[in-house]
Amino acid sequence: MATEEQQQLSAFVKKVHHMLRSEARKVGVNEAWKEHCSKSDILQEYAVSMQKLASEFWEQNAEDGSKSAQSRIKWVVQKCVHYFYEGEREKRRNKEKERIKKIECSENFVEGCAESVKDLVSLSEHLQTETEQLKLLDVGSCYNPFKIYPIFKVVPVDLAPALPDVYICDFLNLNVVENAKEMELRGTCIRELPSNAFDVVVFSLLLEYFPCPKQRYLCVCKAYDLLKVEGLLFIVTPDSKHSTANAPLMKSWRIVLAELGFSRIYYEKLPHIHCMTFRKDINPEITKQWASYELSKQGKVQSNSELNIPQDFQEILDECSGEMETKNARTNYDDENLAQMFSHLPCDPE
């Protein structure tokens, strides 16, 4: 059972999401985003509410074995240990090498590709021997939940941090710098980061914050550039429905990410969330081929390069006018799904 305080906090978080979506429809996405980022009081209250919800209610309940939902943070940590320290990365690499060999033998193989693939394989084998901490970029970190795990060297960033050790950064406007030598972090803000610098990028409950599917797509493109070859992108997204209810949407995400060169290596539907892990493959052509095969089954050549969530297709009751807005409007999902997620995660569903 969610307490009254928990319900109040989650109601505030939902209201902020709702306001942003509503504004985006009225004045356009870019204008709404600019306006949203200037509301420092609201952003700060959101940060405090979110931190309290996550660290006082959700994590506490996840500790209790009798509750059904699991911690999304622990899920990410467990998968990182499995992949980087328990041999999964090597298994995936070998599998990929086999696939690359098959492609090399096939008629469609593009000449010149073989050398670059070999270079990348030896590069990643070299990286594997490094026993440093994993460099983890936590986007929308809020309260830096990964800092307690010594396997990570965390760079936590947020539009409006709840804690001073989280860097202020609007990820949508972050500049990814190619061929930068060192990652120099000074001050409290981050405006640019080097490409190919991170082992892990985490989007935990981040993407649904954005009112527009193109903004979500921009985020995964940036994650791709920031990750090292064989690095992992974790996406945790809320959904309190049955595991198959939004399966087509999750499949469409998988295809869009495959077109970029990501292969999905872990997936789990927990009671209120989808947990997904995407690997930046050594050779993006393999996942691109898979994506184009899947799209051809749907009679398409290319995806729309968007990451949709259920509320993109639903109607929403405008709180001010009481009127129903249509097309790309939001969201009963917020009232039903997100409401459940924020109220209960990871409490036992009643």
Ligand SMILES: C[S@@+](CC[C@H](N)C(=O)[O-])C[C@H]1O[C@@H](n2cnc3c(N)ncnc32)[C@H](O)[C@@H]1O
């Ligand atoms: C629902 S909270 C999730 C917090 C945390 N990741 C977790 O799993 O508990 C979403 C966070 O994303 C942050 N955020 C939203 N847009 C962002 C952006 N463009 N750049 C960085 N952070 C952003 C918000 O400020 C908020 O703290």
